[in-house]
Amino acid sequence: MPKWFLVLHPVQQALLATLFTWGLTALGAAVVFVFRTVNRKLLDAMLGFAAGIMIAASFWSLLNPAIEMAEAAGQVPWIPAVIGFLSGGAFLWVVDKVLPHLHLGFPIEEAEGIKTSWHRSVLLVLAITLHNIPEGLAVGVAFGAVASGLPSASMGAAVALAIGIGIQNFPEGLAVSAPLRREGFSRTKAFMYGQASGLVEPLAGVVGAVAVIWMQPLLPYALSFAAGSMIYVVVEELIPESQLGHNTDLATVGAMLGFAVMMALDVALG
Numbered sequence: 001m002p003k004w005f006l007v008l009h010p011v012q013q014a015l016l017a018t019l020f021t022w023g024l025t026a027l028g029a030a031v032v033f034v035f036r037t038v039n040r041k042l043l044d045a046m047l048g049f050a051a052g053i054m055i056a057a058s059f060w061s062l063l064n065p066a067i068e069m070a071e072a073a074g075q076v077p078w079i080p081a082v083i084g085f086l087s088g089g090a091f092l093w094v095v096d097k098v099l100p101h102l103h104l105g106f107p108i109e110e111a112e113g114i115k116t117s118w119h120r121s122v123l124l125v126l127a128i129t130l131h132n133i134p135e136g137l138a139v140g141v142a143f144g145a146v147a148s149g150l151p152s153a154s155m156g157a158a159v160a161l162a163i164g165i166g167i168q169n170f171p172e173g174l175a176v177s178a179p180l181r182r183e184g185f186s187r188t189k190a191f192m193y194g195q196a197s198g199l200v201e202p203l204a205g206v207v208g209a210v211a212v213i214w215m216q217p218l219l220p221y222a223l224s225f226a227a228g229s230m231i232y233v234v235v236e237e238l239i240p241e242s243q244l245g246h247n248t249d250l251a252t253v254g255a256m257l258g259f260a261v262m263m264a265l266d267v268a269l270g
Contacts, residue, residue, distance in 0.1 A: 006155065011209045014143040017162035018136050018205030022198040024166040025132070028173030029194025032187050038178040040245040046171030047242035048251035051234045052258025053168040054135075058227040058234075060266035061161040062138060065145070065153055066223035075220070084224025091225070092134065092232040101127035121180055121193055128176050128197035131237065134229030135165045136201030140208025141222045147213050156269035163269075164262040169198060175241075 005013065031038065063081055071077040100113040102123035111123050142161045145153035177194030181187060212222045242251035 010143045010147040010213060011206055013146075013158075014140040014205040014209035015202055017139050017143060017158070018202040020162060021135065021139060021166040021169050021205075022195070022201045025169040025173035025198030025201075026191075026195035028170035028175075029177040029191045029197075031174050032177045032181040032190045032194070035178075037182050038174060041247045041250055043171065043175065043178070044242045044245045044247040045250040045254040047175065047238055048254030049258035049261075050168035050171050051238040051242060052255035052260070053164045053262040054230045054234050054238065054258075055255070056259040056262035056266070057138065057161055057164050058230045060263055061142060061157055061164070062223045062227035062230075065157065066220040066227070069145075069148075069153070069223070070220040073217075073220070080220035081224045084221040085228035085231075087221070088134065088225035088228025088230075089232040090228075092130070092229045092236075095130060095133070096232075096236065099126055099130060101130055121183075121185065124176050124179065125193050125197045127237070128172050129200050131172060131233050132169070132198055132201045133204050134226055134233060135169070136204030137208040138226035138230060139165055139201070140205035140210075141212050141219075141226050143205075144209035144212035145219055145223065148216050148219055153219075157266060160262075160265040160269040164265050167261070168258065169201075173198060 005016070008016070063085065066084065067077045067081050070080045096112060098113055100111060100116040100123060102108060102111040108123065113126075116123075139158070139162050142153070142158040146155050146158055173194045176197050177190040180190040180193055185193070208222070208226070212219050215222075239251075239255075242254070
């Protein structure tokens, strides 16, 4: 890890880390410059892989450290974890009901959130943007937690989380740009829509880092909140979308591999 990165303020580290995760979203979206369409089996496997990474990150990088922090602070360890986890899911449930969006593979008639006349392309971008809010928040909280000085909040774990989130952002960018390209959008326009879905991550990352630095006693709750919101996205969106093509075995294998990669990253670096 570069020395210059280690001496940065945690908020700056969170910003750079989430710019990295956005960059991989943009890289995934850029696949449309090479291919007009993406094989459905490959996309389902990649969505399953993304789901596996998020599930593993929710425990290894967020919930487990939250429990250890609560215990070190003399709290009942499971209380912050449960409250934060359920609060994160509730927050995403509310956003899901309010923000207009359309899940990958569904007709526009099944768009969720407040009814709107927005185009299908905008609704697809907003669906992936919904994924990226908790992801950016999780990375920001992880880097902000390092400033607490607690043993359970390590720089290696925060970096591992950013790498894992970045890897799984690749198929998310592709999941927006590929359908738009298939529907007749130019390569440039499909790419721009795809990468735009990740722009919320740097903002969410900075907000997460600032919040936990200012309110350190709430750190276990914040980590658990990020975990709950990520699991909500996995169960509500990523897993169902990976099953739409009926390539269930591929999606399941992808999820297993994603979990293993994120677990290995966290244990090796954390």
